[in-house]
Amino acid sequence: MSKVAQQVEQLVNPILDELQLELVDIEYVKEGKDWFLRVFIDKETGVDIEECGMVSERLSEKLDETDPIPYNYFLEVSSPGAERPLKKDKDFERAIGKNVYIKTYEPIDGEKVFEGVLTHYDGNVIEVEVKIKTRKKTVQIPFNKVASARLAVVFS
Template structure:
């Protein structure tokens, strides 16, 4: 985590908590010539434009006070979307029964990318059901080997 995202997280958490929201992720990235500070928020039934607007307004005021970014940037506050990242243990717990996409640091059975239904997460191992040709197969992935994970939207 960069120093900027750490400072923004410290500033954002009280605002987000007070509004009954959850901080999903903070990104601070340069795209082309412009810098973007993206704050992703969520709540149980999803966030709406008013939630995003309130967080943006209040966080913008705090950022102006503290001024942790020495150059111009765009602040974007939004939902993480349908394919939200899974970063914390509770994200995995809440996603049991849902379709997920998982990338690993090293191959498991010759593969590093997996998509399927998350059947279980015990803090140490993810158990997912994947399709191999026309059959369903259960696969266990050690948590420490997960490089990235997100919900997966699949159309059938």
């Protein structure tokens, strides 16, 4: 996590705790000539636009007070959407039984991309049931080899 993201996390967590919301992710990225600070929030029942607006207002005030970002930027506060990133232990635990998309740093069984149902997570190993042609196979992925993971939307 970048230094800016760490500073923003410290500022936003008390706001989210008060509103009983959860921090999903923070991105601080340059796109073209513009910088974007994106804060993704959620809760069990999902977040609405009013909650995103409330967090945006309060966080904007804190950012103005502390001024941790040296450049002009756009602040965006939103839901992570249907393809929510999986980063923390609780994200993986909640995703058991759901479709996931995982990329690894290095090949496992000759593959670096896995899409299927997350069947098990113990903090060290992720098990995903993938479909290969007409049969299903369970792949064990060491957690330390995961480059990125997210929920996957499946269209039938």
